[in-house]
Amino acid sequence: MGRGRAPCCEKVGLNKGSWTPEEDVRLISYIRKHGHGNWRALPKQAGLLRCGKSCRLRWINYLRPDLKRGNFSKEEEDTIINLHGLLGNKWSKIASCLPGRTDNEIKNVWNTHLKKRLKASHQFHPSTTPSSPSSGTTSLSGDRPTDGEVLSVDNFDIPLDSNHGMWELIHDSPLSPLQQTVDTTGVPSEVTDPVDDILGLPIEPELWGDFESSASADEKQGWLTLLEEELGLFDGGDSNEAEMDTVAEEEDGDPVRNYFHRSPSSASTMQLLDSVVLNSSETTETNS
């Protein structure tokens, strides 16, 4: 699919548009084995006719093993609405508070669903004043409110207290625990585990070559079908269920993720934000 603007001349000869399962396999396999120290060099080393940016986007938005798939829950949507009121179009920061969700995904959900919903509710209840993305960013990036002031976001009053850490959160939104454990791109900084458990598929770069040369057409097709199922490209039935199990397993010991997965009440955004702040400071101490 040719999306976006006209291709830049230096990228002539590179693949564009939708990724094929084969490309996905190559990328997953390479990153799993070598990590992604240099996105620019990665496609060449992985044998992909893609630019580094494209590889990075594909990995972050679609192939990362820690991604949650499926529709956004009501609670997730409420959280997005509230955080958007706080942060404006800071999709990456909002995403950092929603484990398993990407900035791109959140941006899409906002633009396609939530914006319209807010608009509709505003028309229905003209007295309410939903904060616009720009106003949220602009107002908060300006003068800092004094202690005791209340920031009203989507009918949700947030007391602004300098001792509370809210202002710091807004301005210096910390990394989520998810990012702390797997980094922003979902891959450990050092790949040490020799067991290739990504997607539960036995992928190794060396094997790919053997696979390509020796596997029969049926074997290749079956393997790619399996990949499609794992990626959610194939409606195989219970793959989603398996993912939810994985998510549930990962919840233990992660306050923010637990919070979201168990009882993500939109009215508890303060709690959420506190958790993020707390967890961030704990991690900082641990690392220092």
Add this chain to the structure above:
DNA sequence: AACAAATGCAACCGCCAGGCC
């Protein structure tokens, strides 16, 4: 059934910030 309009979303782009030399 056929066509048009609306919607969803993956992937593109340019720009910017931070790190390195």
Add this chain to the structure above:
DNA sequence: CGGCCTGGCGGTTGCATTTGT
């Protein structure tokens, strides 16, 4: 200190799919 390189972010695009007529 300034230039270059890279990664990351936010905005935009257009194809595929769904819905309406």
